[in-house]
Amino acid sequence: MRPTVVVVGAGFGGLRAVRALRRAPVEVVLVDRHNYHLFQPLLYQVATAGLEPEQIARPVRAILRGQKNADFRLVEVTGLDLAQRQLVTDAGPIPYDYLVLAVGGETNFFGLDAVRRHGFALKDLPDALGIRHHVLRSFEQAVLEPDADRRRALLTFVVVGGGPTGVEMAGALSELIRLVLARDYPRLNIKDVRILLLEAADRLLGGFPPRLSEAAARTLWRKMVGDPGPYADLGGGSGGGVSHRPTRPADGQTGPHHGRADAPGARPSGGVRDRGRGLSGARR
Numbered sequence: 001m002r003p004t005v006v007v008v009g010a011g012f013g014g015l016r017a018v019r020a021l022r023r024a025p026v027e028v029v030l031v032d033r034h035n036y037h038l039f040q041p042l043l044y045q046v047a048t049a050g051l052e053p054e055q056i057a058r059p060v061r062a063i064l065r066g067q068k069n070a071d072f073r074l075v076e077v078t079g080l081d082l083a084q085r086q087l088v089t090d091a092g093p094i095p096y097d098y099l100v101l102a103v104g105g106e107t108n109f110f111g112l113d114a115v116r117r118h119g120f121a122l123k124d125l126p127d128a129l130g131i132r133h134h135v136l137r138s139f140e141q142a143v144l145e146p147d148a149d150r151r152r153a154l155l156t157f158v159v160v161g162g163g164p165t166g167v168e169m170a171g172a173l174s175e176l177i178r179l180v181l182a183r184d185y186p187r188l189n190i191k192d193v194r195i196l197l198l199e200a201a202d203r204l205l206g207g208f209p210p211r212l213s214e215a216a217a218r219t220l221w222r223k224m225v226g227d228p229g230p231y232a233d234l235g236g237g238s239g240g241g242v243s244h245r246p247t248r249p250a251d252g253q254t255g256p257h258h259g260r261a262d263a264p265g266a267r268p269s270g271g272v273r274d275r276g277r278g279l280s281g282a283r284r
């Protein structure tokens with residue numbers, strides 16, 4: 001009998017492993033909690049209504065169709081029984097001879113509890129749809145809100161983390177609001193809308209050359225992403241809140257500015273990034 005290779009995770013890593021085994025003398029079982037492979041780099045487009053969920057999610061079975069030695073199980077893996085060589089899942093154990101764990105990452109809030117409690121992650125389709133619904137609901141609530149301050153608060157959107165995803169998210173949110181929602185909500189004053197992008201480091205896109213950071217900052221400034229106000233607090237009071245102070249672009253231009261995020265009592269954070277994780281609750 002041919003040995004069984006179980007691959008956990010139908011992301012880029014897991015699919016690559018399955019594909020690499022297509023001519024190997026093994027049976028491959030791919031397992032995932034979703035029945036689709038998700039193209040995460042375009043999640044921000046779903047969050048800002050530029051794409052529909054099905055445009056970035058492809059059924060796993062359709063991907064595996066041409067591979068005779070591969071099968072799929074839609075299960076949540078909850079643990080790993082190394083002694084018995086089996087996965088523990090919500091649908092019972094799955095035995096393996098060889099195991100590939102490709103479970104991806106999870107949102108890293110960098111210890112910012114206020115952001116975890118009040119913010120949205122952007123890691124999966126429900127996250128992206130949650131953001132989209134929140135933006136649209138906020139606009140509807142703003143139409144009904146007679147108080148000007150509360151209306152402006154409803155129309156203030158904060159993106160935490162000036163890495164690639166935060167920059168894309170803030171820019172796309174600006175386009176959604178200024179190119180589409182501004183026309184759909186003629187009774188609202190577009191000047192009441194604020195999109196703030198918070199970054200702990202002294203520049204956006206820290207992993208890229210400085211000239212690209214400057215170019216991104218300039219583009220976002222043209223898209224009205226920034227903060228002309230003096231100080232904003234992401235909530236949580238003194239313990240675990242995130243504060244925002246405006247800073248100027250390197251060339252001293254005036255206008256809305258990217259801020260700096262601090263986390264009192266926590267390590268400085270650039271916001272939301274990914275870090276590797278094991279199977280939560282796995283028995284080892």
Ligand SMILES: Cc1cc2nc3c(=O)[nH]c(=O)nc-3n(C[C@H](O)[C@H](O)[C@H](O)COP(=O)(O)OP(=O)(O)OC[C@H]3O[C@@H](n4cnc5c(N)ncnc54)[C@H](O)[C@@H]3O)c2cc1C
Pocket residue numbers: 008009010011012013014031032033034036037038039040041042043044075076077078102103104105122123164165279280
């Ligand atoms: C918003 C966003 C934007 C990004 N943009 C870019 C970009 O522009 N360029 C770039 O190179 N990278 C980008 N990335 C990173 C890239 O998407 C990841 O590096 C890549 O998806 C990692 O692949 P993976 O196979 O390791 O994990 P994933 O793609 O996360 O796949 C892991 C799979 O494991 C499954 N899984 C996890 N736990 C369990 C469990 N317990 N039981 C069952 N199934 C489980 C999940 O459902 C998932 O299908 C972005 C990521 C995000 C979130």
